Amino acid sequence: MTEKTALRHRLAERGVDRQLLLLLPALLAVLILFVYPFAYGMGLSFQPDEGGVLGAYKNFFEDAYQRDTIWTTLQLALPAAFLNVAASVPIAYRMRGRFRGKRLLTTVLVVPITLGTVLTAEGLLNFLGPTGWFNRALLNAGLVDAPLRLTNNYWGVFLSLVITGFPFAFLLILSYLSGIDPTLERAAATLGAGWWPRFHRITLPLLAPGLATTFCLTFVLAFSVFPSAILVGDPAGSTRVISIAAYHAAYEAYDYSLASAIAVVMGVVELAVVAAVLGVRSLFYTGSTGGKG
Amino acid sequence: MRRRLVASPGAWVVWGAVTFFFVMLAGVIFSVLVSSFGRRWFDTWLPESWTGQWYGQAWREFTLPAVLVVTIEVSMLVVLISVLVGVPASYVLARKKFPGRRLLYLLFLLPILMPPITYGIPLATVLYKYGFAGNMSGVVLANLVPSIPFVILTMTPFIEQVDPAIERAARMCGARTWQVFARILAPLLVPGILAASILVLVRTVGMFELTFLTAGPDSQTLVVALYYTMSAAGIRAQQSVDAMAVIYTSMMLVLLVVALRFVNPTQLVARVKEDVD
Amino acid sequence: MTWLRIKSVTRRFGGKEALSGLTLDIEQGEFIALLGPSGCGKSTALNCLAGLLPLSEGSIWQDDQRLDTLPPERRGFGMVFQSYALFPHLSVRRNIAFGLQMRRLPRAEVRRRTDEAIKLVRLEEHATKLPGQLSGGQQQRVAIARAVVLEPSLVLMDEPLSNLDAKLRLEMRTEIRRLHQSLGLTTVYVTHDQEEALSMADRLVVLRDGRVQQIGTPEELHTRPANRHVADFMGYRNLLPMKVTAVTPAVVTVEGAGLALQGTAVGTLAAGDEVVAAVRPEDLQVGEGGVPVTVEVVEYQGRELAVEARTSQGTMLHLRAAERPAPGDRISVVADPARVLVFPA
Numbered sequence: 001m002t003e004k005t006a007l008r009h010r011l012a013e014r015g016v017d018r019q020l021l022l023l024l025p026a027l028l029a030v031l032i033l034f035v036y037p038f039a040y041g042m043g044l045s046f047q048p049d050e051g052g053v054l055g056a057y058k059n060f061f062e063d064a065y066q067r068d069t070i071w072t073t074l075q076l077a078l079p080a081a082f083l084n085v086a087a088s089v090p091i092a093y094r095m096r097g098r099f100r101g102k103r104l105l106t107t108v109l110v111v112p113i114t115l116g117t118v119l120t121a122e123g124l125l126n127f128l129g130p131t132g133w134f135n136r137a138l139l140n141a142g143l144v145d146a147p148l149r150l151t152n153n154y155w156g157v158f159l160s161l162v163i164t165g166f167p168f169a170f171l172l173i174l175s176y177l178s179g180i181d182p183t184l185e186r187a188a189a190t191l192g193a194g195w196w197p198r199f200h201r202i203t204l205p206l207l208a209p210g211l212a213t214t215f216c217l218t219f220v221l222a223f224s225v226f227p228s229a230i231l232v233g234d235p236a237g238s239t240r241v242i243s244i245a246a247y248h249a250a251y252e253a254y255d256y257s258l259a260s261a262i263a264v265v266m267g268v269v270e271l272a273v274v275a276a277v278l279g280v281r282s283l284f285y286t287g288s289t290g291g292k293g
Numbered sequence: 294m295r296r297r298l299v300a301s302p303g304a305w306v307v308w309g310a311v312t313f314f315f316v317m318l319a320g321v322i323f324s325v326l327v328s329s330f331g332r333r334w335f336d337t338w339l340p341e342s343w344t345g346q347w348y349g350q351a352w353r354e355f356t357l358p359a360v361l362v363v364t365i366e367v368s369m370l371v372v373l374i375s376v377l378v379g380v381p382a383s384y385v386l387a388r389k390k391f392p393g394r395r396l397l398y399l400l401f402l403l404p405i406l407m408p409p410i411t412y413g414i415p416l417a418t419v420l421y422k423y424g425f426a427g428n429m430s431g432v433v434l435a436n437l438v439p440s441i442p443f444v445i446l447t448m449t450p451f452i453e454q455v456d457p458a459i460e461r462a463a464r465m466c467g468a469r470t471w472q473v474f475a476r477i478l479a480p481l482l483v484p485g486i487l488a489a490s491i492l493v494l495v496r497t498v499g500m501f502e503l504t505f506l507t508a509g510p511d512s513q514t515l516v517v518a519l520y521y522t523m524s525a526a527g528i529r530a531q532q533s534v535d536a537m538a539v540i541y542t543s544m545m546l547v548l549l550v551v552a553l554r555f556v557n558p559t560q561l562v563a564r565v566k567e568d569v570d
Numbered sequence: 571m572t573w574l575r576i577k578s579v580t581r582r583f584g585g586k587e588a589l590s591g592l593t594l595d596i597e598q599g600e601f602i603a604l605l606g607p608s609g610c611g612k613s614t615a616l617n618c619l620a621g622l623l624p625l626s627e628g629s630i631w632q633d634d635q636r637l638d639t640l641p642p643e644r645r646g647f648g649m650v651f652q653s654y655a656l657f658p659h660l661s662v663r664r665n666i667a668f669g670l671q672m673r674r675l676p677r678a679e680v681r682r683r684t685d686e687a688i689k690l691v692r693l694e695e696h697a698t699k700l701p702g703q704l705s706g707g708q709q710q711r712v713a714i715a716r717a718v719v720l721e722p723s724l725v726l727m728d729e730p731l732s733n734l735d736a737k738l739r740l741e742m743r744t745e746i747r748r749l750h751q752s753l754g755l756t757t758v759y760v761t762h763d764q765e766e767a768l769s770m771a772d773r774l775v776v777l778r779d780g781r782v783q784q785i786g787t788p789e790e791l792h793t794r795p796a797n798r799h800v801a802d803f804m805g806y807r808n809l810l811p812m813k814v815t816a817v818t819p820a821v822v823t824v825e826g827a828g829l830a831l832q833g834t835a836v837g838t839l840a841a842g843d844e845v846v847a848a849v850r851p852e853d854l855q856v857g858e859g860g861v862p863v864t865v866e867v868v869e870y871q872g873r874e875l876a877v878e879a880r881t882s883q884g885t886m887l888h889l890r891a892a893e894r895p896a897p898g899d900r901i902s903v904v905a906d907p908a909r910v911l912v913f914p915a
Contacts, residue, residue: 041415224408
């Protein structure tokens with residue numbers, strides 16, 4: 001009896017007590033709905049109908065049509081994420097103070113996020129299509145001789161990634177920026193630093209970890225591009241991204257082993273990029289930035 | 294720091310970029326809106342004549358009422374379950390230090406970080422195996438995967454900023470655990486729970502991949518139905534697709550307006566807690 | 571010799587004047603304290619001086635050069651912030667070197683002067699640490715070193731001690747004064763603590779509601795406050811609303827609230843005027859033939875006892891006593907007329 005109590009005390013000392021039971025439902029949900037299917041998929045990927053344990057992976061990597069989807073996806077996702085972050089920094093920096101209409105501006109910026117990819121795709125087809133308003137305006141202004149081809153190719157998908165991804169990156173960076181104590185820049189000013197040294201020696205290093213995080217999240221968003229790659233892209237060619245390959249394998253070829261293998265490859269590639277960015281991030285100062293954030 | 298009325302070149306570039314973005318955005322939205330009301334629209338600035346017939350068609354032919362009901366049911370269920378499951382977990386994560394806490398946090402972070410397709414395909418396979426897919430339970434279960442972690446990641450920082458001394462004070466006043474929860478914590482957490490619910494609602498209504506992979510013909514949400522009509526273009530007039538897209542957009546906008554009464558725009562995007570320990 | 575001239579500087583926030591018409595001449599090497607309760611405009615004044623806030627009206631001149639049109643980085647002042655505002659991602663050494671690097675000084679000189687400054691504030695062992703790893707007092711010293719390493723023509727300090735505990739505050743007070751004397755830096759120091767201001771400054775500027783109440787040396791302010799607000803701020807805890815009964819060249823006699831006192835008039839007064847009589851607790855003594863009062867609360871304060879007592883009409887008096895009276899005791903209180911100041915109400 002006494003030993004039992006003692007054990008309970010020792011566990012409680014380390015933070016293990018009955019309150020931890022509150023975690024159980026969430027833990028079970030994630031285990032059953034995420035970890036188990038993932039493990040199951042991974043198991044499937046190693047049990048192809050033919051070709052041995054690694055047959056499905058071999059199939060994927062030996063077939064250029066399949067293998068190149070990795071490169072196609074990265075070619076879309078990396079520049080899009082990079083552009084979204086790079087464009088957000090100067091804009092957010094300029095808008096970090098209070099000004100009239102800021103709330104309205106940020107509200108309007110949320111709209112494309114809620115539109116979702118499907119509506120954005122439809123709108124891009126209408127707006128940027130050969131007879132859409134955009135090309136019409138360019139033609140009337142005499143800037144181009146023939147309509148620009150901006151849909152059903154790489155640029156259509158890229159633009160849809162920018163439209164949904166830019167507000168996302170901007171709002172995140174804005175919140176990171178407002179988490180940096182503004183008196184730090186004032187202090188730098190009293191020490192004789194002009195606006196450029198203030199930005200690149202004080203604000204930018206403090207913002208860098210936030211930039212890395214934002215880049216990761218924006219990249220994840222762009223990397224999982226699926227419906228817009230089909231709708232505004234060229235799903236059989238230049239925008240055949242890896243999620244399309246996975247979907248085709250599962251629901252058109254009914255090769256679940258290959259589909260699972262592609263899903264695993266997709267996850268690995270994405271996590272590799274994220275890990276690389278976070279690795280770079282760990283080189284920066286990542287402590288408090290003095291602000292309210 | 295110093296406000297000048299005459300903007301510098303840098304400011305012009307910045308405002309130029311923002312304006313360009315908004316012009317594109319407005320173009321995207323309005324071209325869909327105009328098209329949905331147009332009778333015939335080919336090589337001109339505006340359609341030849343206007344009509345509301347596409348909305349009627351969308352309503353009748355795409356069984357829109359049924360789709361809307363499914364959408365609302367699915368999202369409400371997802372919100373309810375993920376809050377019930379997620380809030381207690383975030384309470385423990387916010388208040389207690391225990392072995393494996395960081396690992397657990399990482400586990401909850403993963404479903405948000407992974408592309409939905411990567412776990413969606415095996416999840417759909419598993420759900421089919423146990424007979425959940427192709428109906429509403431499958432759609433709800435699949436949508437819980439990112440929603441529960443999302444509630445946890447939103448609520449944990451929120452609970453952390455509630456002073457634990459308040460709970461201790463309540464205990465010293467003689468409140469039992471459930472009384473502390475019901476009388477002290479619950480009222481304090483209402484704003485956070487409300488915010489989390491709305492965020493989950495917006496994300497579930499907009500979630501394409503997971504619903505697409507697990508839904509059957511009777512359990513499509515609006516966004517998936519929209520995708521099907523769009524990819525089956527040629528069968529339908531494009532305008533009726535546009536009409537449906539407008540209906541979807543207005544639904545999202547209503548949600549957005551409601552959401553922004555409770556949360557600030559940045560929260561709609563993400564609320565990732567930086568350091569764990 | 572006047573070196574920095576502040577001419578009727580005014581700053582408005584949305585139509586409300588936070589600082590109205592501050593005029594002040596500062597001499598080289600002077601230590602000026604801006605003193606006042608929160609919201610009195612003292613931080614506004616400091617930020618205007620630093621260039622962090624634009625002026626609504628007025629001008630600032632250094633010798634013959636107009637300063638108020640220059641951005642903060644071109645004024646050549648140093649500033650210590652209330653929150654210290656240390657750059658969290660830079661080590662102590664690099665925080666201190668920052669301003670020198672901004673001035674594009676040769677590397678060897680940056681190194682030498684940074685070393686000197688680190689030594690000056692006695693942080694040699696902590697030079698490579700990040701600010702987050704330092705205690706409050708150490709962070710404070712880094713902030714001071716960062717400001718003074720530039721040998722600025724003027725150092726601005728915005729309540730630099732308010733985030734420290736009482737003991738450290740006393741130590742840092744001496745430290746700042748020592749640095750001021752050894753480096754001969756002209757300093758403008760903002761505080762709401764009158765004791766701090768009196769002990770450190772050569773001259774004090776008392777502000778209230780954005781307006782200057784009085785400018786003077788610590789002695790002047792301590793013994794001759796210009797009005798009842800300054801008196802209140804300078805520790806005259808007994809502020810008694812009364813009425814003048816008689817005026818002679820030497821003393822005024824005032825009555826009211828159940829007691830009669832003799833005091834010194836500040837400004838011209840006539841019999842029948844409504845006035846406020848101001849007395850410090852230490853200038854009220856227990857003695858024969860004074861005002862009869864009943865002791866209510868006695869606090870031990872080391873060398874003396876702080877006593878709160880009430881007159882028969884219910885007016886509360888604060889005084890000091892050498893021997894411990896018991897609550898409920900009836901005692902008699904006297905005051906030196908020279909130490910009782912009578913202000914127009």
